[in-house]
Amino acid sequence: MKNAIKNGQARLLGIGKDARLKDWSRIFDVRDPAGCKAQLIIPMGASEAALITNLQLPLGRTARKQVLDSFMPKDPALFDIVSTPGWLNPGTFVTPCRTYSSNGSKPIIDQSALMLGHRFGRAGKLTDWQNRVAKPSYGNNLAMFALMAAFGGPLMRSAGLDTAGFHLVGPSSIGKTSVLVAAGSIWGGGGTIGFSRTWLATRNAIDQVAASHNETFLLLDEASLAGETPRDAARTILHAGYRLTGGEEKARRTDRHVRFSWRLLYMGSTEHSQDQLATICGHPLAAGQLVRLVDVAADAGCGMGVLEELHDPTTSPSRFSDKLRDAALQCYGTAGHAFLEQLVEWTHADPEAAAVYIERRMNFYLRHVNANAWGGPVARVARLFAFVYASGRLANKFGVLPWPWKDMLGAVSTVHQRILLPANAIALRTPKSSIDAVAGYITTNRDRFVDLTKRTSMTAAELQSAYGILYPTGSGSKEFLFANERFRNAVCAGLPADEVLSHLAAANFLRVQKGGKRTVTRDFPKPLGKARVISIKAAIVNQ
Known part of the structure; x- marks a missing residue:
């Protein structure tokens, strides 16, 4: 779309933030020379000269100021910008050619870069x-x-x-x-x-x-x-x-x-x-x-x-x-x-x-x-x-x-x-294999864990999708927290989760609740609040 916009064919729709890139951009409704509608996304950090080049704005000082001022209203509309397919929120899923939403979300799909040349689409019924x-x-x-x-x-x-x-x-x-x-x-x-x-x-x-x-x-x-x-x-x-x-x-x-x-x-x-x-x-x-x-x-x-079934004896x-x-x-x-x-x-x-x-x-x-x-x-x-x-x-x-x-x-x-x-590939199931599997997961993925000391908010979905949580303890150390599904599906590396938990508890690496429950309650930032998680002591990686 660059260099294809003529004067009077660009209108500021609003501004938006790409959750992946963490960048704010201006969003323009535009028409190409053939009259086809499209949207052009230009980073907020783009210079005035770059904006003029992208939109082919008039170069006269007075005209330029008038047009640029019209592109910077005091209360612009705000949008989510999406540059990859996937879930935007629990009620909104985005593909390059459509937004599926049941909660009114209307993100702007960035059709540049990753979304170009996609093969998503429909034909037939x-x-x-x-x-x-x-x-x-x-x-x-x-x-x-x-x-x-x-x-x-x-x-x-x-x-x-x-x-x-x-x-x-x-x-x-x-x-x-x-x-x-x-x-x-x-x-x-x-x-x-x-x-x-x-x-x-x-x-x-x-x-x-x-x-x-x-x-x-x-x-x-x-x-x-x-x-x-x-x-x-x-x-x-x-x-x-x-x-x-x-x-x-x-x-x-x-x-x-x-x-x-x-x-x-x-x-x-x-x-x-x-x-x-x-x-x-x-x-x-x-x-x-x-x-x-x-x-x-x-x-x-x-x-x-x-194949096993041809459904037609006359075919090959x-x-x-x-x-x-x-x-x-x-x-x-x-x-x-x-x-x-x-x-x-x-x-x-x-x-x-x-x-x-x-x-x-x-x-x-x-x-x-x-x-x-x-x-x-x-x-x-x-x-x-x-x-x-x-x-x-x-x-x-x-x-x-x-x-x-x-x-x-x-x-x-x-x-x-x-x-x-x-x-x-068939491994033995022993207490050592359980402890090594959990310690190995933590060591490999620790850089991806959410450090709760740096978070002011957290949702249930973020807890479920986290590789792990670094949670501060009263002793100045930290413990490793996991959502139940993450622990069973990833941390255990294919070993039976209940067996792994038993081995960890016996080795004093698992924190347990009163009554022997293998999950514990922890306080998280709002809106999550209290949640039950699996807690592994930091000592497991120092053995």
Whole structure:
């Protein structure tokens, strides 16, 4: 829009603050030379000369003063500016092309930078998508699993989960791309591979790509094009995985800009497991990576690639796969639209409803697969599959996914059985492993904890989403506080939370309430006030 505005075609709408950038900007309603309406956002710190250049204001001193004065009213309207997708508040979710709000919020969407070139959008009707994409996927466990996972992004905050995802591992030409295109059609399309991105396109821009899919769904395909050599490709894929699960742009000494951050569910396709990729490129695999990005065998073992059910005895697996892909390229975005419309209404009416629903379905799934018998990474992976099941169930509750819940449970548990974990990933469950897991989480994430001595206000949502809380004690030291869901889903590193709490209590690292309760009441700044949390003594990191 820069340098495209003529005199008289710009009007100050108000001023706004971007919660991510922490910057105030002027917001202008403008028209380009073709007469199309748009909004232009210019930082408040921009000089008068820059403002004139951006809006092509008259250069005469008197005319310039008159126009600039009209752009600086005494009581301008105030707006929220949003530069990445995701939740603005419990009743407002933003995508690059629409704001879903049940509480009257009307943020300004910054269509520059991260929002440019997005593939969010809609084509066709929801019933078209259900008939042509969702129903053919029924009976094909990997396709059902991928579609269910696609709804998880907006629910990750409620579930207390950080960025995680899945690698669909298998040879080329077995239908992996069609599965990804079908899953991406929930959110949008328009590209040659629908809503998906290529590994190569993200090679030097993974942080921006991740932030532009914040709290939604990111798909990465065409692994063979990720580098000029197999080693380059392996390095690109592994690097993307590390960056994605980090949840924040890598800091550099010379950087002064606000770093990108994100929380999302991700799915990619490769021909090799992460273990194999690490061997190919000669780089050791980081500890814990296999439970944050889970390798899944894509081939269903039925002689039809990723497929198990063709629904038509006269067709072939390749024709079925092509037909599913073509349908997803033509019908897209309506499922995510319908899901978000209902989710924001539901969340606005009861901010805790989604968290309660997800927790109950996750616990049901974990009981179904007997996850309590497992420990370490295997248990942590089980929680991720439980989350996919819960996400799909909510999409079913909203009338978006048209499948019986028992078949959804069967699809997730079937794909769960195809995870690719090396034998050494199965850890022993001992008091030491529990203490080491909690101490390791605190040491790794302490810089991200909220220091309560520096806060004057705090909400329930901020407590739930915090990596942890540094809470001052009367002795001049600090204790580490965690919301219950954060502790169970992240801090325990896949170990059974009740078992971890028992081990911590026995080692005198857990503060307990009278009567042996493993949560304690603490005072927080308003509007939160008193809340029950899990409290870990600072001594755990000094052992």
